[in-house]
Amino acid sequence: MKLVVCCLALGACGPSSGGRGDAGMVDGAGGDAALVDARPNVSGPVNVVITADNAYSFGYGTAGGITHFTQGRRAQTAGEIFNCPIGEGPETYVIPESDAPDGAYLYIVTWDDLSVTQGVLGQFTRDMGSVFTGDPRFEVCATGIDYSGGADALVGPSQAVINAEIGRCNSGASDASTTSKGWVNAAGPVVSGAVGKLAVGELNDDAGGTFPITCQPTSTTLGITSTAKWMWYDPEDGQGGDAFHSTGANRFKAFLIFRLGVSDIIF
Known part of the structure; x- marks a missing residue:
């Protein structure tokens, strides 16, 4: 399956620094000054490495929608999902x-052929650190619009x-x-009234798992680290x-938007 990624803001706070130089001062009880951790300023470009079983598109923008969009195409072979380079x-x-900037979102839009397995794997890196698929800060929405067949099955929504x-x-x-x-x-x-949850699967490190080990980085080449986890939608x-094995029907309500x-x- 292939996927679409776009920029989104989730609003989680950064790690505590413990240093005075990057903390604000507030008056505490009895007039004592207390250090308050300041959220670190995120900076630098976002570098993304992603794949999906077996189709995806990528994009980024705001909470309201995608402003920069790269149309994907369904993989036709296993190598187009898992292989290096x-x-x-x-x-x-x-x-x-x-x-x-703060308030921007990354979006991953995925669809599949309802055959064998399905999932998304990737990593997202900038100056402050990296986030890998399977992280609890990811969200997913299942649209229920089926692109497993029809005129747009290869290119998706x-x-x-x-x-x-x-x-x-x-x-x-x-x-x-x-x-x-x-x-x-x-x-x-x-969102109030929503159903199901983000499904978090295996690490990218088990050759005997549901998925083959997908192209990992070396000292000179890019890839997806072994700590990234496959993810999908679980309708509960x-x-x-x-959630990672297809039933042959659209039980998992794809296409999905992560x-x-x-x-x-x-971090």
Whole structure:
């Protein structure tokens, strides 16, 4: 499956620094000054390495939608998902610092062929650190619009279709029987009334797992680290099994939209 990524803001706070130089001062009880941790300023471009089983598109923009969009295409062979070098399997994108301020979002839009396995794997790096797929700061919204067949099965949803669905994901204005009815994360609903959760699967380090080990970095080449985890959407519908094996039907309500706030790429 292939995926679409766009920039999103999640608003998580950064790690404590413990140093006076980057902390603010507030008056405490009895007039004592207390140090308050300041959120670090995120900086630098966002470097992305991603793949999906078996289709994705990539984009970034605001909480309201994608403004910069790269149309994906469904992989036709396993090598186009898992193999090195970069460009044959996983692909890379660079988001300029000017397009990645606080409040910007990364979006990953995925669809699949409803055959065998399905999932998304990647890493997102800037000056402050890296975030890997499977991190609890990711959110997902299941649109229920099936691109496993039809005229657009290879290229997936258009930017306009995706942005319309992002609006529904934000408002929760969808049918819970056919969609997630809004954003969810690994703990459950983010939008009131949403159903299901972010499914977090295996690390990119087990040749005997559900997925082959996907192109990993070396001292001279890019790849996806072994600490990245596969992720998908779990409808929590009581049918059993896991989210990473297809049932041959659109049980998992794809296409899916994943999002991550660029301001969360801090450690």
